[in-house]
Amino acid sequence: MLVNIIVGFVIPVIIGGWILRRQFKIIFVYYPLGIATSACINSVGFNFFWNILPNTRNQSYAALPMDLGIYPMAGCLMMYYILVHKKKPWPSILVAAATLTLIEWIAKIMGHVVYFNGWNIFWTFCSYFLPFVLAYAYSKVFAHLFLK
Structure with missing residues (x-):
């Protein structure tokens, strides 16, 4: 569980917080949305499609660091690049989704x-x-x- 906390929460929040330190509005608006969507998807997924270590009675506990860390922070960073750096949205969405998929693929291989x-x-x-x-x-x- 310590690995989940460090890799899924501490590292993403430190990196994302440092990048977004002057863009508090992005965190304020998109971080809760990321937590909500992550929790909803993981609730369904743990019941029907996947499992992560460590095994607990309630798999949501094992995913809580990721639900509060890497997933919402990835969404905030994606929106940061779209809104602040004026990057095109669809490539940004694809890069963000591919990055998280790669991270999960590595976790699956391990x-x-x-x-x-x-x-x-x-x-x-x-x-x-x-x-x-x-x-x-x-x-x-x-x-x-x-905003209008």
């Missing part, structure tokens, strides 16, 4: 993640891609409703 019921790395990519699309759509709705 035996830290186990897939079942037909889940594979393609579906993993989709499970990251769709929330990033949701975050970008959220940014468009948010800007349209509240």
Whole structure:
């Protein structure tokens, strides 16, 4: 569990916090969205498609550091590059989803993640891609409703 906390929460929050230290609005707006989408997807996934170490009675505990760290921070960093650095959204979404997929693939090779019921790395990519699309759509709705 200590590895989950360090790799899934501490390192991403330190790196992301340092990069976003002058962009508190991005963290304030997108971090909660990232936590919510991550928790929802992991709740379904742990029941039907995957498992991570350490094995606990409630797998959500093992994923909590990631739900609070790497997943929402990756969304914040993606939105930072889209909004602040004016990067194109679709390549940014693809890079963010591919990066998280690569990290999970490495964890799978190391035996830290186990897939079942037909889940594979393609579906993993989709499970990251769709929330990033949701975050970008959220940014468009948010800007349209509240920033005009």
